[in-house]
Amino acid sequence: SYVLTQPPSVSVAPGQTARITCGGNNIGSKIVHWYQQKPGQAPVLVVYDDTDRPSGIPERFSGSNSGHTATLTISRVEAGDEADYYCQVWDSASDEVFGGGTKVTVL
């Protein structure tokens, strides 16, 4: 099955830029989506189709995907961005379509 690898944690100061990576074999040939999950809440889609944002998601959230790494970038980080973030690709033959998740801590 296709494996997605995320760092367990990323720390960032308010106002700085957070970059959350999602590694996978030739992931640049796949379509990647990203979710934000705050404690005690359901996940929320923040980026789909590598780079698109659903309505209501701030422009501070952006995505890129090339080679073996997809990246979710959060610019001008705010305290409210503290959450777990998951990448996702679709492979119906695989048990695992989500990365393991990255906990973003705002210092």
Place this chain on the structure above:
Amino acid sequence: EVRLAQSGAEVKKAGESLKISCQGSGYRFTNYWIGWVRQMPGKGLEWVGFIYPGDFDTRYSPSFQGQVTVSVDKSITTAYMQWTSLKASDVGMYYCVRPSFYFDSSGSDVFYFETWGQGTLVTVSS
């Protein structure tokens, strides 16, 4: 507004059966896939299975195939997931999801999870 309203938390014993539900509203129910994602305590997200109410086509994760059944009742725009014999390992938060679906340029399926329900917590005691 698209909304997925899930049934309440369940506490069951191992070996018991269970059926949880998710009512969709705010969209044409038969035109979109609907299904389930699990999150075990303190862990990440796992896809379970989906169903297309228009023709009852179903997709299951290999890990959940044969372990659960996903179904729908179109007349009340409700999706279900059921177990015939719960195990302690079935514990977790189960989120109802409405995936978006299309075929990519190579003709492969693409699913992503645009809308989520509030979650149904399933607790199983042995």
